[in-house]
Amino acid sequence: MIEVGLPGGRAAFTTRRGGVSEGPYKSLNLGILTDDDPERVIENRRRAAAAAGLTPERIAMGWQVHGTELREWGGPPEDPGYQRPGATLDRVDGHLTSLAGLGLLVLAADCLPVALASPAQVAMLHCGWRGLAAGIVQRAAERFADPPAAAIGPGIGGCCYEVGPEVLAAFADLDGVADGRMLDLRAVAHAKLRQAGVERVEDVDLCTSCRPDLFFSHRRDHGITGRQGGIVWREAS
Numbered sequence: 001m002i003e004v005g006l007p008g009g010r011a012a013f014t015t016r017r018g019g020v021s022e023g024p025y026k027s028l029n030l031g032i033l034t035d036d037d038p039e040r041v042i043e044n045r046r047r048a049a050a051a052a053g054l055t056p057e058r059i060a061m062g063w064q065v066h067g068t069e070l071r072e073w074g075g076p077p078e079d080p081g082y083q084r085p086g087a088t089l090d091r092v093d094g095h096l097t098s099l100a101g102l103g104l105l106v107l108a109a110d111c112l113p114v115a116l117a118s119p120a121q122v123a124m125l126h127c128g129w130r131g132l133a134a135g136i137v138q139r140a141a142e143r144f145a146d147p148p149a150a151a152i153g154p155g156i157g158g159c160c161y162e163v164g165p166e167v168l169a170a171f172a173d174l175d176g177v178a179d180g181r182m183l184d185l186r187a188v189a190h191a192k193l194r195q196a197g198v199e200r201v202e203d204v205d206l207c208t209s210c211r212p213d214l215f216f217s218h219r220r221d222h223g224i225t226g227r228q229g230g231i232v233w234r235e236a237s
């Protein structure tokens with residue numbers, strides 16, 4: 001797990017190491033909507049929560065749809081989908097809370113998990129190209145009373161992300177985010193954070209596709225792969 005300290009909280013980005021899954025899901029697969037054994041995924045999730053010092057009942061997540069909707073959490077989830085396969089999840093790609101000790105989780109396997117934190121609030125965003133193009137970063141930053149800092153987790157790099165013209169067109173207004181058909185999603189996230197007034201940005205700068213030893217990659221593994229997680233939480237002050 002890669003941890004990043006932020007104002008008032010911490011972000012943690014899981015790797016594929018330290019879990020119990022096998023085959024293409026080896027080993028710390030946190031994605032239950034895969035062909036992996038759900039019981040193994042639940043054990044992996046228990047381990048990931050423990051590594052972050054969080055209890056599984058206090059981790060909130062959603063059903064990700066590459067959109068820009070956010071859910072604000074005023075308490076822990078009533079039906080904790082992190083622990084229970086089949087729980088009803090809101091179709092959201094971002095989470096926000098001001099509660100301490102409540103983990104906000106997104107899953108990814110090339111998309112970027114992006115954490116935002118100010119001393120009073122934290123947010124976790126699932127940022128693929130669609131969400132970034134549609135303004136998820138701006139939408140989340142607007143919910144903060146004070147400008148947040150950000151942490152960008154592992155995701156597919158410009159080295160490995162060839163895209164079609166419709167994707168390039170979505171970012172035609174941004175300088176330096178593409179080289180030919182190779183899109184640098186990380187550079188897009190930096191640009192969107194800058195536009196949203198986020199000045200401090202920590203970046204783990206790791207490409208999921210280049211590092212099969214560390215990460216699952218949807219593109220590299222042709223869709224048969226696991227999911228890593230990005231988690232953020234406020235620390236009690």
Ligand SMILES: [Zn+2]
Binds near residue numbers: 156157
């Ligand atoms: Zn790469």
